[in-house]
Amino acid sequence: MGRGAVSAGFLAIAMLACLGGAATATEYVVGGSRGWTAPPNITAGYYDEWAAGKAFTGGDTLRFIWNGRHNVAVVNREEYDSCTKVSSVSQGGETFNYTLPADANGLYYFICTVDSHCENGQKLAITVVSPTPAESPNSSGSSSSAVGALPVLVLLSSSIISMLMN
Numbered sequence: 737m738g739r740g741a742v743s744a745g746f747l748a749i750a751m752l753a754c755l756g757g758a759a760t761a762t763e764y765v766v767g768g769s770r771g772w773t774a775p776p777n778i779t780a781g782y783y784d785e786w787a788a789g790k791a792f793t794g795g796d797t798l799r800f801i802w803n804g805r806h807n808v809a810v811v812n813r814e815e816y817d818s819c820t821k822v823s824s825v826s827q828g829g830e831t832f833n834y835t836l837p838a839d840a841n842g843l844y845y846f847i848c849t850v851d852s853h854c855e856n857g858q859k860l861a862i863t864v865v866s867p868t869p870a871e872s873p874n875s876s877g878s879s880s881s882a883v884g885a886l887p888v889l890v891l892l893s894s895s896i897i898s899m900l901m902n
């Protein structure tokens with residue numbers, strides 16, 4: 737019984753440490769089970785739907801996975817809109833991982849430059865919100881309050897442990 741209480745205390749501390757620490761990077765497979773592809777496998781707007789509601793943050797990785805002839809080009813807004821055939825960043829193979837910079841913020845654009853895939857909807861625009869926003873007084877205040885909660889929880893769990901052991 738004593739051992740169980742100790743484990744519970746550790747678990748609570750570990751959980752709070754996660755909350756207070758840096759956000760964990762997430763890996764996204766672009767397009768989900770469809771992967772990175774063009775019509776007829778997808779309809780136009782498919783990647784907009786896929787990206788909708790996802791909270792992309794700096795440090796996250798986008799995994800582009802495909803079959804056959806596709807590539808990945810990182811483009812700006814204009815190139816995204818007009819499907820400009822800039823050089824791709826993928827080096828052959830059928831997969832490409834793009835890790836967002838740690839301080840990424842704003843819109844990021846990706847297209848396939850093979851044939852008219854981009855025109856047909858093989859294009860991705862995502863909104864990235866950096867986990868550590870610009871040095872505003874608010875951001876340092878919120879992180880220090882999370883750190884400040886840690887000793888309180890340690891105290892709390894140790895008193896629970898001693899209660900259970902007595």
Ligand SMILES: [Cu+2]
Nearest residue numbers: 806848850853
């Ligand atoms: Cu393509």
